[in-house]
Every structure is written in C-alpha cells, then in structure tokens.
Amino acid sequence: MNKTHPQRNGDVATFDSTKSCSEERARCWPPSCTRRCACILATALLVLTATSLAVALGLLPRAPVNRFCAASNNQTGFLCDDRASCVPASQVCDRASNCRNGEDEQEELCGDLPRSFPGYLVFHCSDPAYWIYADQRCNGINDCGDCSDEMGSLAACPPCGPEWWSCTPVLYEFCSCIPRRLCRDGVQHCTTWADEYICLP
Numbered sequence: 001m002n003k004t005h006p007q008r009n010g011d012v013a014t015f016d017s018t019k020s021c022s023e024e025r026a027r028c029w030p031p032s033c034t035r036r037c038a039c040i041l042a043t044a045l046l047v048l049t050a051t052s053l054a055v056a057l058g059l060l061p062r063a064p065v066n067r068f069c070a071a072s073n074n075q076t077g078f079l080c081d082d083r084a085s086c087v088p089a090s091q092v093c094d095r096a097s098n099c100r101n102g103e104d105e106q107e108e109l110c111g112d113l114p115r116s117f118p119g120y121l122v123f124h125c126s127d128p129a130y131w132i133y134a135d136q137r138c139n140g141i142n143d144c145g146d147c148s149d150e151m152g153s154l155a156a157c158p159p160c161g162p163e164w165w166s167c168t169p170v171l172y173e174f175c176s177c178i179p180r181r182l183c184r185d186g187v188q189h190c191t192t193w194a195d196e197y198i199c200l201p
Ligand SMILES: [Ca+2]
Pocket: 091, 092, 093, 094, 095, 096, 097, 098, 099, 104, 105
C-alpha cells in the first residue's frame, strides 16, 4: 500500500512500505529523503556519534594494543582491558579468569599455545621441545628442567638476590642459588655444604 507525505515545497512524494530503506534511499537521497529514511539516518548518526564520544571519554573499554606490563616483583605480565590490572604471565591461560572480563583466558589467546601467545609471555628453553611462561625465567626455580631458564646466556639472569644464597645446589629443583631460608636448617642443599657452615639465613 502506498502512502503519501506532503513535502516542504508542496510536492508529494510516495513511499512504498514494501521496499527496503536502502532501496528507498537510493531512489530519493539526496536531496528529498523521505521522513522514514531521514529518521533512520539521523538515529544511526546519533548512535555513532554517542559511541565515538563514549570511547573518546574512556566510558567504554578499549582493548589495549600492547598488553605487555610489569606485574609484582617486576615480572612480565599481561595488561587487562581496564588498562590497570597486570596479570602475571603464568596466570594467563591457566583456566582461571584474572582480568575482570576474562580476557586473559580468551580463545584466540589460549587456543594454540604457545603459538597463540604474544612473544613476551613465553620463554623458550634450550631444548626446543619445552617452553615456560616468561615470569618463570630467573625466578630461582628450575622450570625448564635443564636450568636454561636460570643459567647461561639464554636466560641472562642477574646474580642471586638478597633472598638467595649462591652455590651449586644438590637438589634438582634449584640451579645456581638456593633460598636463604634453607641455610642452616640441618639439611645439605649446596654440594660444598656452604649452606650449613657459611650461609646465614
Ligand atoms: Ca588466568
């Protein structure tokens, strides 16, 4: 059924309700758009403008382009969409949501580890078959299994920190330092026994 609408110049334009807006617009735009088309276009423009304004004012979250951040103890982390929360690398894709909207567990990030990871979250051990999270490098623990994450040029770790005692450990768990809390505990942890006779907790 055709409807008529009076125009400003007195002409009469017809509007076929069976036609889509795009068809109608193509026929009448510009300059004499029908009221329906003009209303739809104005609404779309209003929504677009409001959305752009909200994003510009920070009212809507935007995914950070670069999510690298420093978590506690200056460890490598993953920046959440709120641009404030920094999740330690080893908590990304651990099946527990640490970001408010769970962006640390999203499929595109966790679907094909470690290839789906950005490079800064991964440390590749000297054995190409193994990889660990970047924040497991230089944490004192033998995570690679061959100590390549704690010793040598690949890891490039700083000397033992104040919480650690430098020696060659007898336990496979450590590489070149042992935790000071193990000093003088009555159990040998260094091959030289230095942890029992020299080290002070
Ligand atoms: Ca997580």
